[in-house]
Structures are given as structure tokens and as C-alpha cells.
Amino acid sequence: MSEAQYKNQKFQNTLRAGALFISMLALMLGLGYTLLGFTGLLWAGAFGLITLGMSTRVSSQMIMRFHGGRPLHPQQAPQLSRLLQQLAQRAGLPATPKLYYVPNNSLNAFATGSKKDPAIAITHGLLSTMDLRGLSGILAHEISHIRNNDLQLKSMVKLFSRYTRFFSLFGQILLFINLPLFFMGEATVSWMAIALLLLAPTLVTLMVQAFSRSREYDADLEAARLTGDPNALADALETLDYYNKGGWLARFQSPRGIKVPTILSSHPKIKDRVKRLRELAPRFVPRFDWASWQPTRWQMI
Template identity: 40%
Template sequence: MGNTLKTTVLLAGLTALVLVIGDRLGGPQGLLFAGLFAVVMNFGSYWFSDRIALAIHGARPLPYEQAPWLHDMVARLASRAGMPKPKVYILPTAAPNAFATGRNPSHAAIAVTAGLMELLDRRELEGVLAHELGHVRNRDTLIGTVAATLAGIISYAAQMLFWFGGSMLSRGDNDERGGLGSAFANLGLLLVAPIAATLLQLAVSRSREYGADQTGAELAGDPDALANALLKLERSAEAIPYDKAPATSHLFIVNPLHRGGVMALFSTHPPIPERVRRLRELGARLGARTGGRGGWEYAY
């Protein structure tokens, strides 16, 4: 409930930024245009985001005959989650990672990289797949798309204003204040708005990752396996970064554009050590309830 409330507030903040920019640039007409534009963009994202994301990364369907055990694993986890089995895709890259996409559980897909299948053992891989199914069940794929779309609209509006700037920046308000003061106010808004939009989008993404970690750990019944997988993936992201389509980096289970230092503040993902800490604590609680046996009940 806390994550749901936080996400709702953050998405409302992004929407408000879109409307404020529209109002500052065009008054009532700009406000109306901004609202309609946001609706149209989100409608398109809702219906086509899965195809776009998969096509951008060159994902192709993974035939059942090529990895029957992987398909069976996804089917079993989907059954536990009470939803249809998503389509399974593979990305032809050595960088180990995975993401989920689709507007709802009935139209979902999970994509894994070739590097992921080579790096992780099957227990860890099940934890990663469960995490991605957690995103689908929690409707994070839709939320992430809406957040990215709204943030994109704000950034695009700022870019257009700077390209076609002057007259718009000096547009007076409906009252008599107008002039230079109004121009500086508009300029300040358009400098700050893209940064604020980015930070709000990052907050949505980070909040959703924690939720998917918990949901995935509960689906697989083995939080420690997911924690181990995250540690391996973090080290691999440093060694083999994946910089194709940076705008989609928030979709992946770990940030494919590994950045350290100050840039970590602008990461679409929460810190791996914190995610691992929470999973270890969850694993300890599950272990206590199962008499120390753990929750992973399948041997391969």
C-alpha cells in the first residue's frame, strides 16, 4: 500500500508538471493541448510499449524446444502468481540482464539475455524470472511506461521551447505582470522541470524495484537466490555494460548502464546492497517459518 500510494503521488506530480508547462507556454489553450497530448501519448504507450521495447533490443521469441526447462519454469511461476504464462524472448547480447514488458498480465512478455542464461544457475535464474513476473503482477510495466512517457513529454517541451524560444519565454501572463519577470519565471520553470521530471521518474522506478524484489522472492520462495543473482549481475554490469537504448534502462532488473559515484543518484534502480539486505532479511524470516529448510523446492 505504501508503494502504491507513493507511485500514485509521483505520477500525479509528473502529470501536474506537464499541465503547468502547457499553461505557462500557451495559457488555457496550452493547458488543454498539454492534457490532450499526455493522454494520446499514454494511450499509444499503453497499447504498443511491449512491441517497441522488444524491437528496440532486437529480442526474438525463444522456441520451447531450445529451452523447455526455462519455459516450464516461467509457466510454474506464472501459475503461482495466478496469471497466464508470458511470452518468452531472448536478447542476443553477452550482457546478463532481463526485463518484463506488456500492458497487463494477459499481454506480457519476459526477455532474458543470452549472457544471463550463461551466468546464473537455475536457482538464481528462477529468482530473476520471479522478479520480472512480480513486475507484471504488480502492473509495474504499465506504471513505468506512463512515468517514462510523461517525463519524455516534459523534456521534449523544454527542448522545443529552447529551439523556438524567444517569443514564448517573453509571453506575458493574463494579468499585467508579463514582461521580463514573466520571461525569467518561464525560463526557470523550463530549466527545473526536466530535472524534476527525471527525479520523479527515478523515484517511481526505484519504488517499483523494491516491490518486485519482494513479490518475486515470495513467488520463488527463495529470497537468497534472487539476492545472489543481483550480486552477480551487478559485477557483470560493471564488466559488460549494455548501452543500447538508454531510455529503456529502467526496464531491466539491474541498471545496464552501470554508473558509480555521483551518477548513482540518477540511477533508475535502488542500490544493489540495499536490495540484497532486504532480501536477506526476508530469507531469514522465511527460513524461520520453514524450520531453516528454505523455500526452493525444485531440484534440477
């Protein structure tokens, strides 16, 4: 993939994420202004910044303990550690993320922390199912989240969601106060303000999900650039989708099962992500020669 094509795709992804982020910020400040005027606007902004600063101070080790993870030392998974170190160097991270093993049979991996204190967790199910090539795509994807500061951005986005739920409580109180006043012909609070307060959580939820989907596409692009092998991540995603849906047994389930609309999902559809990655594949040259890597063994875990 040429540098111009990469920058163009990166710019489009960043532009979408920035637009969503500004919309959420404007909504939050607007809610503060609706309640207390200019003073409410200032308080909403101040509380958001203070809480964000506190949330980013939580250590990655503490978060991993919460999920039941334990450190995965290089001696236990030397090839995986070597792979992670190379990907982190290519991404320009100041520190190689710490690996954590989660004794869970689900197929999952997630990143936490910051660029200075990064960590990536991998479940037992993922290690038992995925080969090293597939893991390279998954690790590159999680490293991309760390590199792009997505973890900090997601913390801020979650704060917006919490604040809007808090504001909606005032909207409900104002609604109960407004109805009797309306029927008595007295002066009432603006119905537009009440509607905004009540609908805010729903609007922010839709924005949060759109923001998350945008960051996933961006991380996929960065992962393809780090490995030079978009098909590695595409194959891994298809494997994750297959097993997490129940494998071949899922083929016999009723087609009437409830499906979550894309607009309410925090991740894009797997088929859409795979399609994008397959289309990118001809533009890249794989950066790993897997024939030179020794077979992986996880029995030591």
C-alpha cells in the first residue's frame, strides 16, 4: 500500500472519529447549558476533564487482575513474545506491551493501559485455537489501539455516556414538574430542553457505538500495515466469528434468532471488516516469513 493511499485512508478514519467526538462533546456541553446556562456548560466541561484524568491513572496490572489475567512470561511463550516485541517496535511504542494470560475458553484478546503502561490479554481459547500467523494479526490490531490512543479516547467516551445518564434524571424530574404546570396554565420549562435531556442517553449510545466502529476499522488498517498481511487478520476474524457463534452447531439454530442492528453494535460486522481487509491485501507485502519461525507450543502455560 502506497504512503499516499495509507494517509488518505487514515485521514478519512480520523475525520469520522473526530466528527463523532466533537458531536459528543457538543451534546454534553449543551446538556450542561440546558440545566444551568453558561455555568452548567463550564461545570460539565470541568467534571469531564477531572474524571478523565482520574480514569487514565488506573494501572493496566489492576485492570488485568480484575479480568482474572496473569502475566505470560517470555519463557512460557517465546515465539509469541518475540512476535509482540517486533510488532511493538514497528508501531513505535516506547514500551512493549505486557502479555497476560486469561484462563477462559472464549476466543478473545483485548488491550488496556496507555503507551507508557500497555498490556494485552489473550485467552486460553484463543491460544489453543489460533496459529501464530493469526495471532500476529490480532496482536497487531490491539497494538494499533494502543498506538492510536484509542484506550484513552474510549475512557472519555464512556464518561460522556455516564454524564448523559445523570443529566437524563433531571429531565425526568423536570417532566413530572412540567406536566402539572402545563395543565394549570402556568409557566413551564422548555419542552425542547426536557426532550434533549431525556433523549441524551440514547443519542450518546448511538454516537459511542459509531465511534467504536470507526476505531475498529482504523485499527484494522494499522494492523495490516504492521504485518503487511491483511489476510492474516481477516482469517483470524473469520475464525473468531466461527467459534464464538458456536461453530458448526450454530448452522442448525433457528434463523429467527435475534440479531443486533449494526447501528447498536460497538464493532462492525465481521464480514464487512473481512471484506475491507481482503481488498487491502494486494496492496501489501507480508513482513513475516513464517517458515523461519519454530512451531508454537502452549503446553507450558
